[in-house]
Amino acid sequence: MMLRxxxxxxxxxxxxxxxKRAVQSARAAAIPASASRKVRSAxxxxxxxxxxLDEFSTRGFEAARLDDVARRASVAKGxxxxxxxxxxxxxxELIRSMLTPLVGTIEALxxxxxxxxxxxxxxxxxxxxxxxxxxxxxxxxxxISEGRRFPKLAEFYYRxxxxxxxxxxxxLLRRAAARGEIPERLVDFPQIVAAPGLVAIVWNxxxxxxxxxxxxxxxxxxxxxLFAPRREK
Amino acid sequence: MMLRxxxxxxxxxxxxxxxKRAVQSARAAAIPASASRKVRSAxxxxxxxxxxLDEFSTRGFEAARLDDVARRASVAKGxxxxxxxxxxxxxxELIRSMLTPLVGTIEALxxxxxxxxxxxxxxxxxxxxxxxxxxxxxxxxxxISEGRRFPKLAEFYYRxxxxxxxxxxxxLLRRAAARGEIPERLVDFPQIVAAPGLVAIVWNxxxxxxxxxxxxxxxxxxxxxLFAPRREK
DNA sequence: AAATAATGACTGACTGGTCAGTCATAGTGG
DNA sequence: CCACTATGACTGACCAGTCAGTCATTATTT
Numbered sequence: 001m002m003l004r005x006x007x008x009x010x011x012x013x014x015x016x017x018x019x020k021r022a023v024q025s026a027r028a029a030a031i032p033a034s035a036s037r038k039v040r041s042a043x044x045x046x047x048x049x050x051x052x053l054d055e056f057s058t059r060g061f062e063a064a065r066l067d068d069v070a071r072r073a074s075v076a077k078g079x080x081x082x083x084x085x086x087x088x089x090x091x092x093e094l095i096r097s098m099l100t101p102l103v104g105t106i107e108a109l110x111x112x113x114x115x116x117x118x119x120x121x122x123x124x125x126x127x128x129x130x131x132x133x134x135x136x137x138x139x140x141x142x143x144i145s146e147g148r149r150f151p152k153l154a155e156f157y158y159r160x161x162x163x164x165x166x167x168x169x170x171x172l173l174r175r176a177a178a179r180g181e182i183p184e185r186l187v188d189f190p191q192i193v194a195a196p197g198l199v200a201i202v203w204n205x206x207x208x209x210x211x212x213x214x215x216x217x218x219x220x221x222x223x224x225x226l227f228a229p230r231r232e233k
Numbered sequence: 234m235m236l237r238x239x240x241x242x243x244x245x246x247x248x249x250x251x252x253k254r255a256v257q258s259a260r261a262a263a264i265p266a267s268a269s270r271k272v273r274s275a276x277x278x279x280x281x282x283x284x285x286l287d288e289f290s291t292r293g294f295e296a297a298r299l300d301d302v303a304r305r306a307s308v309a310k311g312x313x314x315x316x317x318x319x320x321x322x323x324x325x326e327l328i329r330s331m332l333t334p335l336v337g338t339i340e341a342l343x344x345x346x347x348x349x350x351x352x353x354x355x356x357x358x359x360x361x362x363x364x365x366x367x368x369x370x371x372x373x374x375x376x377i378s379e380g381r382r383f384p385k386l387a388e389f390y391y392r393x394x395x396x397x398x399x400x401x402x403x404x405l406l407r408r409a410a411a412r413g414e415i416p417e418r419l420v421d422f423p424q425i426v427a428a429p430g431l432v433a434i435v436w437n438x439x440x441x442x443x444x445x446x447x448x449x450x451x452x453x454x455x456x457x458x459l460f461a462p463r464r465e466k
Numbered sequence: 467a468a469a470t471a472a473t474g475a476c477t478g479a480c481t482g483g484t485c486a487g488t489c490a491t492a493g494t495g496g
Numbered sequence: 497c498c499a500c501t502a503t504g505a506c507t508g509a510c511c512a513g514t515c516a517g518t519c520a521t522t523a524t525t526t
Contacts, residue, residue: 037475037521044475060382062295066512076477078514087512145378147439149293154439162440186458189451191436195428202431203424206380206387207395218422225419228463270495270501298485309503311488320486 045083047073052094057138061091061146091146092153098139099157103164105130110168116181119172120223127197128216132204141205144198166190182227196222278316280306282327290371294324294379324379325386331372332390336397338363343401349414352405353456360430361449365437374438377431399423415460429455 051072055064066087070077084090109122131137147154169190176182186192200215207213284305288297299320303310317323342355364370380387402423409415419425433448440446 041475060293060295060379062293063382065510070478077512078478079476081513082475141381144435144439145381146293148374148378149296155443158440158443163444183458185454189429189454191432191446192429192451192455192458195432195455196422196425198432198435199424199428202377206377207391210388210391211396213424218425221418221422222425222428225416225425225459230461230463274501299487300485303504310486311503312501314487315501 044073044075044079048075048080048083048090049094049097052090053098053135053138053142056091056094056146057142061087061142061149066090088150092150092156095139095143095153095157096160098136099143099161102130102136103161106165107168110172113175116176116179116227119176120220120227123193124216124219124223127219131197132200132215137201137204141201144202165194169193176227181229183230186226193223193226277306277308277312281308281313281316281323282330285323285327286331286368286371286375289324289327289379290375294320294375294382321383324375325383325389328372328376328386328390329393331369332376332394335363335369336394339398340401343405346408349409349412349460352409353453353460356426357449357452357456360452364430365433365448370434370437373431374434377435398427402426409460414462416463419459426456426459 048069051069052064054072055069059065066077066080069090070080073080080090084093105126109119109126112119112122114122131140143153143157147157170187173182173187173190173193177184177187196218200213200218203213204215281302284302285297287305288302292298299310299313302323303313306313313323317326338359342352342359345352345355347355364373376386376390380390403420406415406420406423406426410417410420429451433446433451436446437448
């Protein structure tokens with residue numbers, strides 16, 4: 001899974017008279033010198049992941065420079081390679097770490113047995129508060145934008161996150177359908193329930209500056225229409 | 234609007250003793266030697282655009298190599314620069330040329346005054362036949378993936394395409410609402426109508442291989458539920 | 467408790483491969 | 497016959513990944 005052929009290091013000529021190493025650099029400023037190694041190490045990792053999210057989401061995977069990620073994390077470039085195998089691993093780990101926690105939250109939602117209107121509200125609030133108003137929004141946008149070029153990552157995301165979310169939503173829809181609250185055929189397409197969320201994320205990235213979108217209101221409108229009581233059938 | 238600082242060519246050293254130019258290359262095979270210059274020229278342009286779409290949509294903007302685009306179009310790399318200023322222009326022109334024609338089609342749809350169920354069918358069919366089953370799907374996916382890094386392009390797309398499509402859909406919704414066929418508040422969010430289309434495109438790119446999606450059926454389900462007769466309100 | 471040694475986290479200059487864009491040269495249609 | 501079209505080798509910028517060297521911290525000895 002490589003975007004370019006490997007840049008193997010087959011240099012045979014010995015490297016001589018290198019290094020002079022100027023005076024001593026300012027050490028990483030961000031992290032207090034106290035704290036045990038373990039803690040500092042975890043903080044570094046997080047700082048790198050956070051910086052990577054910023055860089056990847058403004059420039060995209062290819063265009064993002066690890067030099068910039070390092071600078072933003074107040075770390076030397078080499079340090080990144082102590083925590084992640086390569087640029088791609090960093091990217092995958094970023095997505096993994098941000099999205100995995102979502103699953104539990106949503107599965108919990110799927111199990112509760114509450115009336116449909118309440119459920120609808122919860123779905124909307126969960127999305128707005130846990131995704132749209134956090135950096136997870138950016139991670140999902142990254143997944144959408146770059147996922148196609150990382151089949152392994154898409155597979156991971158499908159297997160570990162999406163399929164479970166879909167299963168949860170589906171079981172929830174199935175129970176609502178059994179109670180006659182929604183038509184049976186909606187159970188086949190849980191994607192429909194989530195669709196405006198996706199639109200919101202994409203819109204936010206591309207067109208917010210031309211035409212702001214009231215996400216909560218849109219989501220509310222959508223679920224209300226989907227789940228509204230119907231005349232027949 | 235640049236991803237990297239310009240690669241200006243400020244080389245001062247004169248380039249000497251270059252060029253030897255080997256024998257003569259096989260000429261571009263794809264385009265018949267007949268045909269007037271104008272026709273050949275237009276065909277080349279199209280071949281380049283088509284090749285660019287393939288390359289951009291499999292590798293992404295940054296990773297796509299113009300060498301590959303050239304090879305795929307049976308053209309030398311330099312030729313691309315006779316038709317497009319640079320890689321970015323090529324990309325923008327690609328999106329521009331593929332999506333602009335959509336507008337007229339959809340505006341026509343927005344003006345017809347037909348009963349809602351018929352309209353719903355037409356919307357679904359239009360999307361499936363004119364977008365999902367054509368390369369426009371790939372162009373829209375490109376727009377979604379890369380648009381964020383091309384603010385100018387996003388603006389163009391919003392101004393020339395999206396805002397007009399939205400206006401058309403909105404006017405169509407407004408009339409339906411006036412006839413009492415749908416609730417008023419749906420008029421505020423034409424995005425909701427299009428949302429499953431977007432989901433379909435993204436899904437197709439990322440997850441189709443794990444779980445195929447019957448797009449036509451999903452779209453149909455969605456518009457039927459949105460436009461279904463309601464009990465109250 | 468102070469001195470000394472061992473550890474390994476961290477650094478950043480450097481390398482090699484890559485590719486957008488150029489331009490000297492070669493063909494060709496009108 | 498020459499203006500226009502096309503070519504593709506070449507250049508310079510660029511950047512992921514490397515690794516020899518530097519200390520801060522921890523462990524050990526005295």
